[in-house]
Amino acid sequence: MERQKVRGIFPGILVLFILFSGLTGCRQQAEKPQVKETGGVSQVINPAHPLKGTIQVEAEKTFELNPYKVPDFNLKYFWCLRDNQQIILYDPNEPAAKIFSTDGAYLGSFIGVGQGPGEFLSYTGFWLDFEGDEIWGVGNMKVARFDRRGQLLGEFKIPDLPAYFLRPDCYLTDLTVMENNRRVKKLLLKKIDQNETTAATVELLKGPELGMIRWSDRAGGFSESYGTDDIIWSMNKAEARIAVALKSNYQLKIFDQAGRKVMVIEIPAERVSISNEDKEKLLQAVFGMRKGPEETVKKMLAVYPDQLMMMLHLSYLPGQPAAPSGWPEFCYNLLL
Structure with a gap:
């Protein structure tokens, strides 16, 4: 299963779509990417002016699940985890999970709030993922292993929060340290x-x-996605690849499960x-609903950058095999 920013699902009917898209109305000839080898790593330089046109999207409803028809379904906010065997709806804030079959049949619940085996505290970075025939719950610096019925198989401690598993023996985490009186954030593969x-x-x-x-003029600061x-x-996870980038620089670095850089993709x-x-x-x-917005915005304007970020989000396209050239396929939110 690919992992990046699992979407929150709010109360209502969960509808899964298959999207079909086509590109029409293109008026310019696409420039070809340049590919070169640098130290054994493929470096792909895409054209600065990509193909533009009109995208027509058609959506067909292929599945519908209304979890609120289940008598004991009481999740007010939940995320969705799905593969070809099961659908799991779970609350990442107040850990609880409900299991459904792929045809929508309710199979039961598991996970609870607490400190016991298979339990997690509230608001401790909890999330679920599939690992083969197991379901892994991660949060509060521990991993709980469950079978597909939600029965606890065991658990173990990890020294990091958050932790996102690429394989059962390796995971991604980030930390911030002080170097030369500056806050330095690092993305690590452990x-x-x-x-x-x-x-x-x-x-x-x-x-x-x-x-x-x-x-x-003081310690601390604020965060806002565009700047x-x-x-x-x-x-x-299917190909054991990780794509990483800075939002301010259109250069993607692709790593394998050993942390070796295997490709660089960039656009001038x-x-x-x-x-x-x-x-x-x-x-x-963004901040206008807060108390004293005019004074707050005035302070923010003094330090807000003069240029926007190049990318907002990055995600492998779900269910897409590698292209014939071996290049991965991504979905970007761009601010170019």
């Missing part, structure tokens, strides 16, 4: 051995002052400049 202890750590990407726009630089990533591009007037409109839209 390997664990048969004793479930850390055997190796590989640094995939790092950068200073990520995830926050700092105040100029805050940060590390974004996506993993493809410049960040979009933004006027003070547009900054104010943007910040008002």
